[in-house]
Amino acid sequence: MLQLSFLLNLDRKIAPRYRPLPSPPFAPTNHGEVLMGRDRQFVDLHWLFCRGHEAVVSSKIYEKLFSDEEIFLALAGRFCSETWHGGTKINALNISDATQWQLACLQSEKIRNRWRVIESGDVRGGHVKVIGARQARLNMEDSIISQPRFATCIESWVTVWMAAKVADETQTSLCKVYELMTGALMDRKGLNSKLKTALLRAARR
Secondary structure (H helix, E strand, C coil), rough: HHHHHHHHHHHCCCCCHHHHCCCCCCCCHHHHHHHHHHHHHHHHHHHHCCCCCCCCCCCCCCCCCCCHHHHHHHHHHHHHCCCCCCCHHHHHHHHCHHHHHHCCCCCCCHHHHHHHHHHHHHEEEEEEEEEHHHHHHHHHHHCCCCCHHHHHHHHHHHHHHHHHHHHHHCCCCCCHHHHHHHHHCCCCCHHHHHHHHHHHHCCCC
16 A cells, blocks of 8 residues: 555655545554554655645654655654644644645544545435535436446546535635546546536436
8 A cells, every 4th residue: 555655646646535545443443453544644744745845843853854855754654653633743744724635644623524525425314414425426327327328427427526526625726636636637628517517417316
């Protein structure tokens, strides 16, 4: 996992949040799960380093964490092992909300919850309060029952649908978010056309 993620980080393609990284439970119960969480933090830190994150860390030990590669490699693992509260780490690293939306682990509770809604929707008492990608996908699948030739389009529709939600949350261009999610560049006109189709398909009942 780490080797592939480091390669993606070096290419600055597909932000950690949008990769299929193994995720430990909220409260790890064994050493393996603890290490999995630390790996996710390390991937996030390496992504920040590769993207030129230049903030001076608010900690005497780690203040030069992002100053050069040698120091980063010497300190990053130790930082991941710190048992600080997640919010404390985010504040120490001076990570903006927009940047947190790129990360797999280092994120505020608010952003984690917003991402959960984008992925799975807000379902309470058996009722969908807010549609998420899970429900959008089901609607898209229903919409092509009589048009099976569009089955291969569903994955890209779901991706652009999610990208639009993140773009709204971060006030970032749809093209930029789509690139962070897929590693692919797409022109604004083509992407907006794809989004229009995705929204229509997702809204069907």
